[in-house]
Amino acid sequence: MTDWINGDGPDNDIVLSSRIRLARNIKGMPFTDQLDGQGAARVIDMIKEAIQHNPVLARDFNLTVLKDISPLDARVLVEDHLISPALVERRKSSAVFIRKDCRVSIMVNEEDHIRMQVLLPGLQLEEGWDLASKIDDVLEESINYAFNENMGYLTACPTNTGTGMRASVMVHLPALVLTNQFNRVSQALNQLGLAVRGIYGEGTEVVGNMVQISNQLTLGKSEEHIIESLKGMTKEIINKEKQTRDALVSGNRTVLEDKVCRSYGLLTKARIISSRELMELLSDVRLGMDLGLLTGINRRDINEIMLESQPASLQKKAGKQLSDTERDVFRSELIRKKLG
Amino acid sequence: MFCDRCGKNPAVVHRITTINGKKKELHLCKECAMQEKGMIIDNPFSINALLSSLLDMGGETPIKIEKLDTVKCSQCGMGFTEFKKTGKLGCDECYASFRDRLLPLLKRVQGNTRHSGKIPKRIGGSLRIKKEIENLQEELERAVKAEEYERAVELRDRIKSLKEGSK
Numbered sequence: 001m002t003d004w005i006n007g008d009g010p011d012n013d014i015v016l017s018s019r020i021r022l023a024r025n026i027k028g029m030p031f032t033d034q035l036d037g038q039g040a041a042r043v044i045d046m047i048k049e050a051i052q053h054n055p056v057l058a059r060d061f062n063l064t065v066l067k068d069i070s071p072l073d074a075r076v077l078v079e080d081h082l083i084s085p086a087l088v089e090r091r092k093s094s095a096v097f098i099r100k101d102c103r104v105s106i107m108v109n110e111e112d113h114i115r116m117q118v119l120l121p122g123l124q125l126e127e128g129w130d131l132a133s134k135i136d137d138v139l140e141e142s143i144n145y146a147f148n149e150n151m152g153y154l155t156a157c158p159t160n161t162g163t164g165m166r167a168s169v170m171v172h173l174p175a176l177v178l179t180n181q182f183n184r185v186s187q188a189l190n191q192l193g194l195a196v197r198g199i200y201g202e203g204t205e206v207v208g209n210m211v212q213i214s215n216q217l218t219l220g221k222s223e224e225h226i227i228e229s230l231k232g233m234t235k236e237i238i239n240k241e242k243q244t245r246d247a248l249v250s251g252n253r254t255v256l257e258d259k260v261c262r263s264y265g266l267l268t269k270a271r272i273i274s275s276r277e278l279m280e281l282l283s284d285v286r287l288g289m290d291l292g293l294l295t296g297i298n299r300r301d302i303n304e305i306m307l308e309s310q311p312a313s314l315q316k317k318a319g320k321q322l323s324d325t326e327r328d329v330f331r332s333e334l335i336r337k338k339l340g
Numbered sequence: 341m342f343c344d345r346c347g348k349n350p351a352v353v354h355r356i357t358t359i360n361g362k363k364k365e366l367h368l369c370k371e372c373a374m375q376e377k378g379m380i381i382d383n384p385f386s387i388n389a390l391l392s393s394l395l396d397m398g399g400e401t402p403i404k405i406e407k408l409d410t411v412k413c414s415q416c417g418m419g420f421t422e423f424k425k426t427g428k429l430g431c432d433e434c435y436a437s438f439r440d441r442l443l444p445l446l447k448r449v450q451g452n453t454r455h456s457g458k459i460p461k462r463i464g465g466s467l468r469i470k471k472e473i474e475n476l477q478e479e480l481e482r483a484v485k486a487e488e489y490e491r492a493v494e495l496r497d498r499i500k501s502l503k504e505g506s507k
Contacts, residue, residue, distance in 0.1 A: 030416045030431045111428070133458065140460050146432030147463060151446070152455030154432045158391070158446055161435075163457040220452025222475065 007299025009122015040093035050142035075312035162219030208279025260288030
């Protein structure tokens with residue numbers, strides 16, 4: 001289980017997690033989608049050797065070959081944010097090395113040969129880059145990367161070329177959404193070259209006031225530069241969200257308390273809860289906890305509910321396939337067990 | 341609000357037209373809107389489609405594009421037409437084979453065509469230093485423009501020592 005769910009980390013009342021993703025390819029090899037089965041197996045072997053070459057990595061990483069696990073288990077890995085849906089789409093030829101603490105996963109044969117991801121709790125972009133870059137250095141000792149002096153790390157899609165890096169933060173912005181300021185913030189971020197998305201990544205809408213912010217461009221700026229500006233903007237947003245939260249509490253304390261407690265009531269008493277409703281209720285409860293309006297709840301429980309009540313994870317827990325309605329019922333039971 | 345046509349589904353597409361001062365409103369569900377003339381429903385947005393359409397922009401004549409489209413990658417054999425369809429290149433060598441067509445695309449998509457980030461250690465120290473000097477020089481220009489003279493002096497000294505060290 002990923003450790004960001006413990007809910008620690010700097011600025012944890014607003015930033016859930018920070019993520020660094022690096023795209024790398026092997027020099028002289030066709031990119032993943034042009035590889036035949038043999039070629040794909042060779043790529044996995046090369047990365048396996050590179051990891052085994054280093055005693056620390058060899059000790060800390062476990063290999064999962066996607067075609068060897070059930071489709072349900074693969075979906076659970078996606079829901080845990082350890083692999084991407086694009087890796088599952090290529091399940092015939094893809095694999096992933098996951099570090100034991102689940103902070104790092106190295107996906108093999110995703111859109112690029114290597115997609116490394118570091119996921120840390122709270123606002124820790126620099127720490128994430130530092131870790132990703134170190135592992136990158138180790139891999140590079142054994143693997144000759146596709147790299148060009150002018151265009152940087154070469155990737156299957158030109159939108160990733162250069163640093164091959166996508167840095168992102170997952171932030172919870174209930175006050176900005178509630179006061180209708182979020183759209184303006186989102187527009188400003190777009191103008192500054194940052195992408196704003198829902199919790200499930202590209203093309204998803206904002207659910208439960210959870211927003212993912214990431215850099216759009218990968219060429220022309222250094223990794224440190226990209227991270228610095230993303231971090232700076234995140235800090236701005238944190239401040240704005242905090243100010244708005246304070247204003248809400250001092251201006252409409254009872255109204256806010258009512259909203260938060262109603263949601264808590266529904267969460268702990270309802271018998272059928274859809275995943276969308278859950279995300280909305282959890283957002284209120286999270287806000288109530290952050291502002292001290294609700295006591296006796298901890299961040300870990302909230303994060304655990306968010307992860308474990310996703311469709312595949314629920315069915316894994318239930319040990320059988322569940323229909324939509326059965327899932328909504330089972331979800332409510334799981335929540336009552338945690339919060340009840 | 342329900343669909344004006346079928347009355348069954350919620351209306352998700354709204355059109356308000358004003359002709360000669362007369363306002364007309366039409367509210368339709370997705371299914372009915374698809375059949376309505378003049379209503380355009382966006383398909384799910386695809387980055388690949390966008391990339392391909394960016395490739396066709398710019399001043400080149402169609403004839404020139406056709407000529408270039410027969411270009412194939414010397415390593416993996418992918419044709420440029422295929423890249424235009426999928427938005428994905430075949431291998432690292434494609435970047436060299438399609439260089440002339442990719443550079444304007446990168447400029448449009450990324451706003452830049454020069455990498456200034458990490459360099460693999462394997463590529464060698466001299467390139468790293470060369471790149472670092474280039475980056476520092478850019479920073480120096482910015483510092484001078486912003487009249488941050490202390491920072492400029494600091495940067496100038498660092499550039500000087502890097503240059504001397506690499507000789």
